[in-house]
Amino acid sequence: xxxxxxxxxxxxxxxxxxxxxxxxxxxxxxxxxxxxxxxxxxxxxxxxxxxxxxxxxxxxxxxxxxxxxxxxxxxxxxxxxxxxxxxxxxxxxxxxxxxxxxxxxxxxxxxxxxxxxxxxxxxxxxxxxxxxxxxxxxxxxxxxxxxxxxxxxxxxxxxxxxxxxxxxxxxxxxxxxxxxxxxxxxxxxxxxx
Numbered sequence: 001x002x003x004x005x006x007x008x009x010x011x012x013x014x015x016x017x018x019x020x021x022x023x024x025x026x027x028x029x030x031x032x033x034x035x036x037x038x039x040x041x042x043x044x045x046x047x048x049x050x051x052x053x054x055x056x057x058x059x060x061x062x063x064x065x066x067x068x069x070x071x072x073x074x075x076x077x078x079x080x081x082x083x084x085x086x087x088x089x090x091x092x093x094x095x096x097x098x099x100x101x102x103x104x105x106x107x108x109x110x111x112x113x114x115x116x117x118x119x120x121x122x123x124x125x126x127x128x129x130x131x132x133x134x135x136x137x138x139x140x141x142x143x144x145x146x147x148x149x150x151x152x153x154x155x156x157x158x159x160x161x162x163x164x165x166x167x168x169x170x171x172x173x174x175x176x177x178x179x180x181x182x183x184x185x186x187x188x189x190x191x192x193x
Contacts, residue, residue: 032191046180
């Protein structure tokens with residue numbers, strides 16, 4: 001009888017230890033970098049009220065920390081503004097100048113998430129966006145393009161699509177009488193270890 005009680009106690013201890021181990025594994029955060037080949041940072045802006053100018057930034061880096069409680073996840077990104085590409089070299093040079101981004105003084109665009117609401121398939125991501133030394137709150141509408149992402153957020157197959165719009169004048173980009181104030185930003189984010 002005594003041996004049976006000892007055996008039961010041993011089994012119970014092993015069971016408790018297993019549960020603790022599993023729970024500890026579940027709450028581990030997983031950190032990814034941006035896959036620079038498959039990720040994209042694009043924008044659109046109106047010119048003369050009718051034409052849409054599209055562009056992208058070709059050099060960027062960032063990290064994505066995905067938590068088991070998805071709303072505690074974090075995103076950080078740095079964009080090299082000099083890598084702007086609108087398929088027009090003279091326009092790109094002008095955008096880098098003091099008239100617009102002034103990239104010699106402000107080389108980076110920085111984003112840091114501060115709040116995430118929703119689930120991995122459909123969520124809003126609030127954060128601080130810094131351009132030309134000016135920081136403003138922005139909110140991205142985000143979706144995962146992977147149907148089964150909800151079942152396993154640790155896979156590297158997810159691609160997150162996000163979009164927002166900003167007023168360029170909020171960041172002291174005021175030149176360009178024919179250029180619209182609203183800039184639409186589109187992100188395609190592919191995490192990788």
